[in-house]
Amino acid sequence: MPPNALWIACLPAYGSSTPEPAGPWLARYGPQPVLHEDGWLLELSASQRLFGGRAALLRRLRHEGAALGWGRLGAAPTALAALAVARATPAAGGFGHALGPDWSARLDALPASHLGPARPHRPVLDALGLRTLGDLRRCPRAGLARRTAPGLLQALDALYGQAPLALPGWQAPERFHQTLALPAPSAETAALAFAGQRLLGQLTAWLQQRQAGVLHWRLGWQGRPAATALDFRHRRPTRDTRLLRSQLHDALARTRLDAAVDGLWLETVHVVPWSPASATLLPDRPADDALSWEALLERLSARLGPARVQTVQRAAHWDPARRQRWRAALQAPLETEGRRGSDHAAAAPALALAAMATLWEPPWWLPQPRRLDTGPDGHPRLKGQRLRRVLGPQRIATGWWDTPVAWEMGVATSADGRCWWLHRHAQPGPTSPGEWRLAGVYA
Template identity: 35%
Template sequence: MRLWIAVHLPLLPLEVFYPNWSDETAAVVLEHTRVMAASQSACDAGVHYGMRRGGVLALLPRAHMHERAIEREAQTLSGAATALLQYTPQAAFSDDATIVLDIGASLRLFGGIRALCRRVHGTVRRLGLTAAISCAPTAAGAALLARHRHLSGHRHPRTLSTPRLQHRLDRLPVDALPATLPYLDWLKGVGCRNLADLRRLPRAGLQRRGDTRMLDALDCAYGEAPELHAWIETPPSFRQRIELTERIEHADAAQHTVQALLAQLCGWLTARQLAVTQVCVQLEHERGRQAVAPTVIELALAEPAWQDAHLVRLLKERLAQLEISAPIIAVVLEAARTEAMAPASESLFPEPGGAPEDYKRLLELLVARLGAEHVLQPSPLADYRPEQANRWVSVMEPAAPLEARPLPPRPGWLLEKPVALVMRQHRPYYGSRLRPVSPPERIEAGWWNGLLVTRDYYIAAGADHCHYWIYRERIGDVDGVEPHWYLHGVFG
């Protein structure tokens, strides 16, 4: 089934300047000295579309007024489209800040149309934008319903059948179709008020007017003609920059901007079938004479990722601990290293305690919170001396592989420093007399670095039936004293 979601951004000119803005902000965007967008607070004060600058100042002398930034609107719209590519590779731009998504093949993957619409709406909210979302069997029909949702009586209209779509489109005014704007006076003069009236007009008479775009757009919206789209293409590498509308004094205040960039990154990764293993975030500061070098955050991942939930948690921890030397004016996010995506397949009987990927993500979160130097893992060394056979390295470094060599049993708990044992009745004593239960294991090593050890190791049992790892020095002192016994480990 062919099904489309249309995402319309009605407040895009305003939200370019005020991401995550509130209704209490009295803000106005002007185009050629006339109002083309206003916040709810400004509209409540009497500001309306087309009002001149002087009229706005008369009503709201302290209103925040901005000239329309078309380039920034295009950049924001492109970023939103990139973020939405994580739901389908087939996305295209429509008229008037609208993005259409072909989601017919994605319904089962995301749990149905309701769940998918909720996820799309959540992604747009993370970008700091307000969206009107609709669903219909045609892209043009979904776009019309999204742009004129207030006329349909539904906040997010969803229409899954063509007859139901045609019924809803019939009630839209004739000027809802952009192709009718050049002929609007003539159409209203002949009594054409809505799209149903437009469809009843003789097609031959409309074609004789010399422009078939109106009929083509009408047929595409009603599903009576095929639609052609220019699909959005992603660049081969990802590097996005968002310039802030105001200076930020604390690093954690940039979290919303970083979150918006991560949403775009995940859309790019999904479209390119890639996973990221290293992310670089640059917090830009002052430029010019008082230039300050950017603050760089490098995030290396033990497990490749292509979803933003884990990345958001890691960067949130890093930003909370970061101290900046100057205010932030822009944020740049770059995918420094990527590799081919390998999605995990779901099994009938999932692994208890979580998958290995969950364990690696926990380690990454601990590293982001505590620092790489405080989260360590063992790395075996090729040395027969037990105290030299291991070293501790950061979990972000690859550990040396453990060689498959036949060795006698080793204790699970090795003491940091061997404990000297006393002798009772010619046997080592530790709470009780220890009785060897294994043949000796001789270790002679360390002559190459001056740390020579010559030991005979035994597994010994005590009266409490615990097993200990003890050794005896093979070389005594110069006075003829018997070699000492030591406790070096305890078996579980």
């Protein structure tokens, strides 16, 4: 047994509601929670330093356990000892421990029935006067073995750390799907958000145990069609509780239910392996609490709606105005963006794209080009002011792959220093080119 061994055992408090599964909760603090007999066990020797030390970790587990329905906790250097100490706590809830140099002496004073394999032999042990764990340890082993099962001696040795104990670890399911019944039917956002936070806590614990991050998850209502569920998407795998919680609150704030619901369910749709971000190598760099670009897009999409937060994607096309494709920021990228019927994007000649690569294309295009007036000199004017050409015009001809059209395009600047993208038909009529139109804006 390691000198700093620490096991925690959790039992439900009597008289409380059915507790939540302890496996996902305990998986936040150690890699292998164990369901053994009537309680959950977890070895904390390696992880206690990560949570501020032994005392701070035990206080945290006691507080969280009481909130989740696991109000009886015990701590000891071995798994069975922690379980025996937890069984000695008050039925309504409490915390006990057998730690320190005299931990075995504290264990000796506990009733023998607190050792699971001793319970079936309680009448025999009472008749022999063996009422405490210390009595069992001091009893001759040969006589005890003849009157009980061999498993009792093996459990007794494991109880005091004199023999190993094989415990199968808890494994998170391949797919997360949990339901939560509400205390009363409700359509209030606050009640649904509180219940959803409990499901998110289970989700993040499941993700940590699986070493995974979620890209797509859903929150729905019990008794309602799955089509009414809320969908949440992320650009990168995440298991950040704060981010998930903020998205949930923003989405519920925009949701209006036509009737009260009895409960919620939460499930994962797309989960991938997750690895933490690399820490900075600069020791003097302060912690940065600002949202990342992906987190900002996700929060805005949850608050405003996915259709109102869009991002641009480049597409191959001879026409510069059609090289931008806008889509929802959280939408999965299209595999063949731009290959749609008459667009002929895939057929755009490489020479045309290479010729336009040197032209300064605008980041923002107007929904409809705006016609510009021209003065006596034929130069385009904006609000009566002459625009000064700074680049172009460059001639683009569609050639054989589309209706034969020739365009002249260029960049001009106004008196206030703003830049504009102009274009016109190079040959709209038999003698003169077409009128200039304002098509793009430079922010």
